[in-house]
Structures are given as C-alpha cells and as structure tokens.
Amino acid sequence: MENIDCLKEAQYHAWFHHHDADGWITIAKKTKNGFRQYHYHPTELAHKLTKWIGEDVYFSQNTFYKPFRRLENIRQLRALYVDIDSHLFNFEPDWVLGKLDLEFFKTVLPEPNLIIFSGRGIVLIWFIEPVPHQALPLWQSIQNYFVEQLKELGGDTKAIDAARVFRIAGSVNSKNGEVVSAQYRHDYRYRLRDIQQEYLPELTPSPKKKGRKPKILQLHNIYRLHHSRLQDLIKLVELRNYDVQGYRELICFLYRYWSCCVLQDTAEALRHTLELNQEFVKPLPENEVVRATRSAEKAWEAKSDKKANEIARSKGYPGAGYNLRNSKIIDWLGITREEQEHLATIIDGVEKRRRNTEYQRTKRRKHGIQKREDYIKQQHDKTDDKLFKVKELLEQGLKQNEIAQILELSKGRISQLVKELKKV
Incomplete structure (x- = not known):
C-alpha cells in the first residue's frame, strides 16, 4: 500500500472514531525509548497524522480533558474494546472473526462498530454515546465482562483500561511488516445502560434478594x-x-x-x-x-x-x-x-x-418542608384556627364529642383545645 493510501486510511479511521469528540486525543508511536506521545484536538488530528504515519502508530479510544494520557484525566468515554491476541493460540484472525460472527455477536456480545486487524490479531471496538469519567466504574465492569467472554480466543485482560491506545489503520506492525486495516460495520452508538441491562443485569440485582452479591x-x-x-x-x-x-x-x-x-x-x-x-x-x-x-x-x-x-x-x-x-x-x-x-x-x-x-x-427543602422557624409558626397558625372553630361550635351549644366528629379530631385533642380556650 502506498504512503498516500496509508495516510487516507489512517485519517478515515481517526475521523470515523472521533469526528464528534470533545477533549484531547493521544497519538503515540513506539520507539526504542518507549512511547513518544502527542495530544491533539479532533479538528487538527487528520492534518497532524501526516507527520506520524508509518510503523507502530497508535491512538487513544477515549479523550482527555488535559494533554496527559492518564485515567484521572478522562473527559469522554467513547468506546469499549477487546484486544484479541489470536496469535498466542495460533488462531488465524479470519477464523476468530468467523467464530465471533457465528457464536458471539448479537447473543453473548453486541456487534462491534469496527474491527481492527492489527497485524497479529484483531481489536473489537464498540462505540458508545459519550459519557463523562463519572461513568467509569460501570464502563469498566462492562469492559471486564466483554474480555472475560473472549478469553478463550485470546482476549487480553491487560488491555482494558480507559486510557488505552490501539494501532491505527494504515500504520505498519513492525513485528511482521503487516499493514493495519479496519473493517467498518456500522456507526450506531450504544448506550452503556442498555448494554448493562441486556448483557449484565446482575449489576442491578433486585433489592429483595438477600445473600452474597454476584x-x-x-x-x-x-x-x-x-x-x-x-x-x-x-x-x-x-x-x-x-x-x-x-x-x-x-x-x-x-x-x-x-x-x-x-x-x-x-x-x-x-x-x-x-x-x-x-x-x-x-x-x-x-x-x-x-x-x-x-x-x-x-x-x-x-x-x-x-x-x-x-x-x-x-x-x-x-x-x-x-x-x-x-x-x-x-x-x-x-x-x-x-x-x-x-x-x-x-x-x-x-x-x-x-x-x-x-x-x-x-x-426537606426539595419536598417543600420549611425551615424550623417557619414550621413552628405554621403549627401555631393551625392551632389558632382550630381554637377559633372549637370556640365557635361551643357557642352554638355543641358538646365536645360532637365537635370532635365535625372537625375529625380525637376527643382528647378537643379537650386540650377547650382547656387552651379557658386560659385565654
């Protein structure tokens, strides 16, 4: 594949994943001295890729609120993913994908939005409606569930953190010279809660159930x-x-x-x-x-x-x-x-x-309950109103038990109010 085609492939991959993103996106390149990283906003990413395309180029799946690729800096969680190292089990990527289509997608797991052929394995990517870092515990629980389902095929349990980077299409895997490619399946964004309810209902057990938590x-x-x-x-x-x-x-x-x-x-x-x-x-x-x-x-x-x-x-x-x-x-x-x-x-x-x-x-404020001073004043007002009504009915010649029935109060309460009237 020519360099111009590789660049276009990388730019489209980055656009497909992050075109409506908010925050910083990390581009990383593996060198002899470790990862060399830079951070870009979505609008400048495509242009900056011209300087990066080549061997072992990666980009972040989620975004950060400041240019440091660390978990506490997550701005938007935008995707779920599982890196399948099929080469560790001597599985061909095409065979793994066929098994996933037949036995996993739409039953055990939702169908991914795109699949990255990384040169020695595949990475499954599910787009989600962007959520802030506060949703990280739920996001991570779903990540853990996804990779657990795919361990038998080579699912990498160490590649599931929210700050993870994966290879970008059009780059080259230096380990075998393979060009990384991507298969685009759909652009629907899943809701985390929908995935939870459909695939991980045990995260919200019935409060009536007792015993050990799942x-x-x-x-x-x-x-x-x-x-x-x-x-x-x-x-x-x-x-x-x-x-x-x-x-x-x-x-x-x-x-x-x-x-x-x-x-x-x-x-x-x-x-x-x-x-x-x-x-x-x-x-x-x-x-x-x-x-x-x-x-x-x-x-x-x-x-x-x-x-x-x-x-x-x-x-x-x-x-x-x-x-x-x-x-x-x-x-x-x-x-x-x-x-x-x-x-x-x-x-x-x-x-x-x-x-x-x-x-x-x-x-209390939310439910319209007043401050203590207002509450006490209101209670006094209610008592004064009842006193007036009892006094009025007594003057009409009614007995206390009759007044209790009319005002829907207990006989004891009417007796208390009568005593209050005598003090006035």
Whole structure:
C-alpha cells in the first residue's frame, strides 16, 4: 500500500472514531525509548497524522480533558474494546472473526462498530454515546465482562483500561511488516445502560434478594472504590497546587497501588505514576519513585495470589494487599477538614455526618418542608384556627364529642383545645 493510501486510511479511521469528540486525543508511536506521545484536538488530528504515519502508530479510544494520557484525566468515554491476541493460540484472525460472527455477536456480545486487524490479531471496538469519567466504574465492569467472554480466543485482560491506545489503520506492525486495516460495520452508538441491562443485569440485582452479591457486582463496587480513591488523591494534589513536598513518596506509592488495582496493568500503572511525579513542583528522581513504590506493585500482585490471601486472612486481615482505613490515609497525608470537603471517599466520620445533615436538609427543602422557624409558626397558625372553630361550635351549644366528629379530631385533642380556650 502506498504512503498516500496509508495516510487516507489512517485519517478515515481517526475521523470515523472521533469526528464528534470533545477533549484531547493521544497519538503515540513506539520507539526504542518507549512511547513518544502527542495530544491533539479532533479538528487538527487528520492534518497532524501526516507527520506520524508509518510503523507502530497508535491512538487513544477515549479523550482527555488535559494533554496527559492518564485515567484521572478522562473527559469522554467513547468506546469499549477487546484486544484479541489470536496469535498466542495460533488462531488465524479470519477464523476468530468467523467464530465471533457465528457464536458471539448479537447473543453473548453486541456487534462491534469496527474491527481492527492489527497485524497479529484483531481489536473489537464498540462505540458508545459519550459519557463523562463519572461513568467509569460501570464502563469498566462492562469492559471486564466483554474480555472475560473472549478469553478463550485470546482476549487480553491487560488491555482494558480507559486510557488505552490501539494501532491505527494504515500504520505498519513492525513485528511482521503487516499493514493495519479496519473493517467498518456500522456507526450506531450504544448506550452503556442498555448494554448493562441486556448483557449484565446482575449489576442491578433486585433489592429483595438477600445473600452474597454476584461476583460481577462485587468487582464493580471494588473498582468504584479504588477509582474514587485515585480521583481523591489527584484532587488533593490539585488542592495543594502540586506542592506536596514531604508527601511525595507516599502519594506516588498510593497512586501506583490504586492504579494497579484499577488498570490491572503494572507497566501502565508505573508509567502513570512517573508522569504524575513530573507534575509536582519539585519532582522526585525517577529511580527514587520506582524504588519507593515497588512494594505497591508487589502488594497488588499478592491480591490475586491464593496463598497470599490465605496467609493474610489467618492474621486477621480481610485479604492480601493494602486494606487501608480512611483515618490512616488522612493521618498519613495530613488531610485537613477543609480539604476533605472536596473529596469523595477519603473522609472521616465528622465529614460523613456533615454531608448527611446537609443531604437531609436539602431533601426537606426539595419536598417543600420549611425551615424550623417557619414550621413552628405554621403549627401555631393551625392551632389558632382550630381554637377559633372549637370556640365557635361551643357557642352554638355543641358538646365536645360532637365537635370532635365535625372537625375529625380525637376527643382528647378537643379537650386540650377547650382547656387552651379557658386560659385565654
């Protein structure tokens, strides 16, 4: 394929995927020194591709609100995907695709929008209606489900994070010289909730059902906790204007650990951690970050180790890995009461109670319930009205039990009101 044709193929692929996107799109090229990355807005992407097309060119499937390809910077989640490394099982890509068409699409999984033939395998891409990063826990749960269904065909469980890049059509896979191509099937965008309801209903179990939560729901909740803590850590760094001297090692350690939990990819977690460190006002030396946070990666690996979990439970822990209490994190990082007001999950009991009080107050306002002073005044007005009615009926010669029936009040309440009238 000539260079001009390769460029057109790449430009069309990028347009088909991102023509209505919002945010930064990452273009990456693999070099001897790792990935070389740049970030572009959708309107300039096609033009910039002229400088990139060639061997091992990738682009991000989702967009970022600032030019850093990290999970916490996600602006729009725009696609779901599964990278199938069919060559690991000696499956031909065409055979895998035929099996998917016959046995998976529209039954186990929805039909993908496009299929990338990456040179040694295939990547399935499902477009979704763009959603913000707050939908990441649901998005990740669906990602996990999709790749789990395709593990027997070579589905890569490490290539499922939201910051992932894949090869772009028209580029060349340097491992075998194959030109990457794309098969375009349809341009319909799925809704995450529709996919959930049709393929993962266990994410929303009936509240009437008791007992152990489904495994997918448990993973969904655990992922949401780790992701929220990761977001809180970044928020804390932002609140301190990236001047975190005295806390840099600990922040990098926690960031690397929670990134491993969320990304399920130790190499990506380390890359993200090193990139975050470079944003500090005074970054740590790279080798110091790697050394100081290495145990975070080992702890994450232990979480998936059966023996390590058994040993941890025998010692009274919930399991292997770091099961940190909020109070411990708050103490380690010196998080103030004011800072906690901006965080989602790393908060203490006082902040929880404050939020609950505010929530209940807002709820009362929403349902038209007045402030306490207004409520008391209103009750007095109601009592005065009843007193007037009782007085009027007594003057007509009615007895208390008759007045109770007319006003639909208890005899005891009428007796109280009569006593009030005698005091006036």
